[in-house]
Amino acid sequence: MDFRFGDEEIAFQETLRRFGDKVLRAHERTLDEAGVIPEEVLSEMARLGLLAMPVPPEYGGMGATAVQTEIAAEEIGRGDFSMATAVFFLLEAGWGHILARHGTEEARQEVLPPVCQGKHFLGIATTEPGGGSDLGRMRTRSHRDGADFVVNGEKAFLSGVEEARARGGGHLTLTRSESGDGFHFLFVPTQAPGVSVTRFRNMGRMGISTGALAYEDVKVPAKYLVGAEGKGFLYAMEGFQSARTFVAAACIGAAERALEMGMDYIKNREVFGRPLGKFEGIQFELADQYALVEAVKWQCRRAAWLLDTYAWKGDTAHRSEVDRVVASVKLMAPQVAFDTVKKVMMWFGASGYTKDVGLELGFRGLMSYMVGAEGGLNIMRIILGRELLGKEYVPYK
Ligand SMILES: Cc1cc2nc3c(=O)[nH]c(=O)nc-3n(C[C@H](O)[C@H](O)[C@H](O)COP(=O)(O)OP(=O)(O)OC[C@H]3O[C@@H](n4cnc5c(N)ncnc54)[C@H](O)[C@@H]3O)c2cc1C
Structure with missing residues (x-):
């Protein structure tokens, strides 16, 4: 057992510390007041390979390990004290990893590169107005209709709704299958017809939006199904x-x-x-x-x-x-x-x-x-x- 970082981890952490001290600290107050993470911060993160960093290089990421991603999250939380940049970072890292692992080849090639480049946003949608802890009782439903899934329902308290609407991208969305005994996990693009966005007024981490997404007969191509149907x-x-x-x-x-x-x-x-x-x-x-x-x-x-x-x-x-x-x-x-x-x-x-x-x-x-x-x-x-x-x-x- 060895608790020391190797040379690679030390160099990586030093780079991240410099980024946190110079770029994030300089922007944390303004991003909190403006309600958005500035483009220059996101483009610097993309340049450093920090966006969705566990995603493999063939889909635009750096194929980072979980330990490297953990080190980066720590440094970003230290740099932008408001937590907004950390949330943006960790959602894309965690859920980008899931899409890379379980998404279809078409979805990986299409969805992940713009996320890693900082052009699109990728988040997670499980919580509903009726609750977030008891996911077994969720009401948002989806069913197969030929080459599509059709989604109806509402999710709430989601991070990044405004970013996904304005920039492009979307949320990995947990939906109940029509039969009621399974769940389909779907990437739902926020700009798809039938999706509407409401931004909530939070008390903190103001640089990233939180809000609701309503789905009315939203057609989601089957290529956006994550993993097996019903699982x-x-x-x-x-x-x-x-x-x-x-x-x-x-x-x-x-x-x-x-x-x-x-x-x-x-x-x-x-x-x-x-x-x-x-x-x-x-x-x-x-x-x-x-x-x-x-x-x-x-x-x-x-x-x-x-x-x-x-x-x-x-x-x-x-x-x-x-x-x-x-x-x-x-x-x-x-x-x-x-x-x-x-x-x-x-x-x-x-x-x-x-x-x-x-x-x-x-x-x-x-x-x-x-x-x-x-x-x-x-x-x-x-x-x-x-x-x-x-x-x-x-x-x-
Ligand atoms: C800033 C912010 C960003 C968020 N971003 C996202 C996001 O990106 N995507 C997303 O899907 N969700 C997001 N959420 C929602 C989050 O996942 C939920 O808040 C969380 O799951 C709890 O659900 P709830 O708020 O509906 O509380 P409830 O489920 O109604 O629970 C209320 C309280 O009761 C407690 N509780 C629940 N069940 C029990 C029990 N059996 N015994 C004892 N206590 C219990 C809970 O811990 C909680 O404190 C976000 C929330 C916040 C505050």
Whole structure:
């Protein structure tokens, strides 16, 4: 066992750190205020190969491993504290990977290259107005009609609806089959006739839109079916393993940045005649948060390593281990990061409450991962309960 990064990973992380420090930090406030990630940020990400980076080179990606993608998510979460760029990045990475693995050859060749070039957006659509946790009860339906599937229904609280409408692209969409006992997973282009978009007003990560998509007799060519007909639930769950790992990594990046800001501050801010950092009450909080961030970070690296070693190779024999580790990091990373930002805000006193210091960007952005994005905290607890105690202990059927 070796915890060290190789030369390649070190060089990659340094490149990403420079990109985060120079490009993302320079834009995080403006993208939060403008409600959109600037073209220059996306084109730089495309140039660095960061968009949908696990997609194989033949479809325009860099064929990155899950560990490389995890490192990138961490650096992007650290660079753009609002989380908007991290969300854009991790959705395309996680779901681009699923389309590359299970999509038809035609769909891969058509859909993935413009996503990797930063021209189109690719996201995920599972949540509905009636709920996101209990996907078994979803109402959006699709049925075969010759060479097409026809989709009817509504999805809500989806990231990137406006980006997909304006730029092109769409969402991998989980729909119930007409017979009712299976699920079709379909790439639905947002510009297809019959799709309408509503943007919601969020409290944070403003640089990427969140909203609803309504489908009225939307014709989706059968080439956009992901995996086998009726088995869509499995591919969606497989995608969540990756997306949740990258969410956790982005949260860790934000937590590390907050800790660094906090350490700079408590070394310099004098109260009662000495630096704040000399008081145990503050130093012990720093020690606790550092230990928690490090613990979750290494568990997150383990999650990415498990993806590379098992899940991304199609090895389902270790599924329970992957699920346990991924659910652990998606459960803990948002909480640890949110708590770290909150504590550092307190160290800053009144200035921590200002937009000038900027901690509030992270505070608002990280909250999205507490309430639900990529699965609520209690859903992670339910997964852990299921894997630790057995399926018969799942509290619902
Ligand atoms: C900013 C943002 C972006 C999002 N982007 C996307 C996206 O791109 N694509 C997409 O499909 N969805 C997206 N979502 C939706 C997200 O997946 C859902 O919020 C999540 O699945 C929870 O669903 P819900 O909000 O309907 O809450 P509900 O399912 O109604 O649950 C409400 C609360 O109860 C908890 N809960 C649920 N069941 C149980 C139980 N059995 N026991 C105890 N507690 C329980 C949940 O954890 C949650 O806290 C996004 C959400 C946010 C906030």
